[in-house]
Amino acid sequence: MEFFLQQFAAGLTSGAIYACVALGLVMIYVSTDHINFAQGEMAMFATYLAWAMIDAGLPYWVAFGLTVLVAFAGGFAIQRVILKPLERAPVLALVVSFIALLSIFNAVAGMIWSYTIKQFPSPFPSRDLFGNGLVSVQQLGVVGVTLVMLGLLTAFFRFTTLGLAMRAAAQNADSARLMGVRVSWMLALGWGLAAAIGAIAGMLVAPIVFLDPNMMTGILVYGFAGALVGGIGNPMGAVAGGFIVGVLENLVGSYVIGNELKLTFALIIVIGVLLLKPAGLFGRVIVKRV
């Protein structure tokens, strides 16, 4: 039983990581209607920036704040400079561009910071909470930050005009334009926010998995799975989905299929959800109008 609980707790921690990443994916999806394959690598890159600042002597929270700002500006710039010309391009062109960004960020990070792992400081102590190895303060911190981000995002989308405008821009650009929404800027704003969320996710993840240029590759796959399970258009669902995938992955890995097929398990989740419940467990089904 203790083993089960421990696996469950470990699953929650990885779940929180996936949830963070999933939140960034949802952010881009909600505000631009795209699935960003470079989300993980952008987060990784931002985390390296934070590491460089801390390494240069800045206090943790200053570096944290600066990184979030820089990431926001970076995401914004990526949309304005790189993706703007492709706004009306077919999906394939976008997918190709995301893959291109993924390659570039990964390769450049490796070039600058090398592939040796780096230690990333955590604002939370890794002290045990109850003294039985079940939950550490750090694990709790990650979960907490994820939930706070979720709360802020939900509030932003639900209660602010800007949030509404962003959703409108993504879902029906033409009508939104007629209503006076500056669609193109909304998209850039969405990218900025997603990059900022990604940066926070990266900085939460790095103390646990250690910082290296390939840190996010595996996480991204599970993040996708989480976002899909919860419904990719729904922040709340994505976070729940992230946790579900994290816990399931650990339990299924420990009890059922063994550790060798975990990625296959992620693949099955992705395809299974897309097939059986394309809108996710918590998503609304969108009827396509003809």
Added chain:
Amino acid sequence: MTRLTRRTVLSGAATLLAAPAIAGGKYSPGASDTEIKIGQTMPYSGNASAYGANGRAHAAYFRMINEQGGINGRKINFISLDDGYSPPKTVELARQLVERDQVLFLFAPLGTQCNTAIQKYMNQKKVPQLFVATGASKWGDPAHFPWTMGWQPDYRTEGMIYAKHIKQTVKNPKIAILRQNDDMGNDYVGGFREQIAAFKDTIGADAIVIEATYEVTDPTVDSQILQLKNSGANVFYNVTTPKFAAQAIKKAAEIGWKPAQYLVNVSASVGAVLRPAGLENAQGIITAQYIKDVTDPHWADAADFKEWKAWMDKYNSTANPSESANVTGYAVAFTVAQVLKRCGDDLTRENVMRQAASMHDLEVPMLLPGIKLNTSATDFYPIESVRLSHVEGEHWTLFGDLVSRDAA
């Protein structure tokens, strides 16, 4: 190809005019009175790009050699190509190097799968595949592959050495294994299991209670460590690459699991593993070493360390000094330079192989004191001994004597 031919001809003509001193050398393709052309494949991009540091270290070493006047008056022309860790690409590039660029031999191509893909070809073409950068045990097989030679101690033997140490020091061992799911992990665990099975009379047939694997794409190994602890094991054999080694050591400490820990040499770095994992969590961990850990202040005053440091500062300054690739890269490049020096003016492929296979107590800088390279026509394992060491305070402390392959 015409370009190359012309260049070869021109450079040949130039030497005839300028340096008649070393006339009369015997040459295979790739060697001349002025130049020795060496090829290499290396993963500078792709999943294994971390290992690219090896190739950069080799190139930096040869730059130094060339600035100092080359080897017996000949400059090294080192062509290191990016295979992205993909075996089909390795085949293509090896053929390019051998057939188009006409290198004298391939030096330290990296990766078990990549070297496996070209081994047959290299031996058919009779081009040396020298000091391959992988610890698989299959590279020392001169009877079948007389043109292929390894360099580092192989993983199987290392695994056997740990098994012996466990038998000697742990009463009723119950062993848990964490293994990376690749050929490195397979070799390490294969040798280890074989030896443990041989000891079944003294430690029982079921000494290994659990073996958990992970993929390099897995975010963490937390779940696996919990499984290992839950098995009730009192020995932890940690067969991982640096990132996961650090995660595993840290997680084991966090959940209060305190087995006797054995960490494979691949991850035996103070800077890249122990410090990130927390030195307080790493006390007592045992490993087998053959090179000096440069992140270990213990070696700061050694003469070869100072030389290495000077080389790093001057020729390899963009590299991360805590990466062990810079040390192995330096040492293996030194080895090949020695082999070429001893070839004298007979730079044929046969002679390169002959010299490589007749090293006698060769001392190589940055190897641990007492470790010397020995090869013969039937022994293609240059480094065969290691020393066990354990973490004490902030560095590794060597203990016990040299442990060698034959003894294991």
Added chain:
Amino acid sequence: MTTSWAMKRGVGVTSILFWIVLALLPLIGFVSESSSFDYYMFMGQSMLIYAIAVLGLNLLIGFNGQISLGHSAFFALGAYTAAILMNFGGWPYWATLPIAAVVCFAAGLLFGFPALKLEGHYLALATFTLAIAVPQLLKYKAIAGWTGGVGGVLLDKPDPPEWTRLSPDQWLYYVCLAAAILLFWVVFNLLRSRNGRALMAVRDHSMAASTMGIDLARYKTIAFGISAGITGVAGGLSAITVAYVAPDSFTLQLSISFLVGLVVGGIASLPGCLVGGVFIVLVQNSAQSISDWMKATFALRYDVPAWAIYGVLLLLLMYFLPAGIAGGFAQARTWWTMRGRRGRQQ
């Protein structure tokens, strides 16, 4: 998109001449003294193999509008099918190719069913996950007896029939060329048939197509199957020419290479597939020389990594040549003829 060439009556003289030239290339070996001729033949094999893989992918992406980032999986399946049949079944190498095609066709059909419900980004996502999961699957211990696990399967390079008096590499070039000609011909005819027009209609106006009575599901799954089958043949050929299969050969990077080849050569263009195949081989080799050049020219402290160059190249293509090199040629030619016509009218 450029479908004009597909509307032509038959195979053009240019393309027949082109294939004949390709078929004559190995004969240079009989007069060439170059010691690296066999190496160039080997590069030719790789180019043809990649061209076939890109052809498979193009059928799906270019002509049917379904995005796949997972074709490395079908390439791997084809390669392992060929390797296992040769190694355990003792099959002759050429006989493994049709089996590889059939196995991959079946796998493609199976994957095509879920793909049916997925559009655009979602399909990209599902196939992305497939590409990531494949190397792990290949290593799975339950099938390691067949796949060789992490060690892979080593094969013998086939010898040419004696009467041909060709070197093994010349011979294998012909094997690849024959497969390429056959598959290009099949796809060419398929696209000009009623079914082919239906495929493209599904891409361009799926809703209109379905009201016209085209069974969307059927065409999409079959397109997936054929696409996977073609890529599988490329995988089988790769196993034969490289004489080794191992999990590290079939990563997401391979899928990305296919995609790069496709985009560079030209979406929905058959000649573009060949351009793409050549490009993949050449650029992978020359990314490093570009990197060396940049390092030397701009006095950089670091090596510019190949994948960053790949990425930048992809982005530039998306901006300036979205129809790829072949598409660019077609545009240039149209512009030229239009100009000529306008000139005459005046």
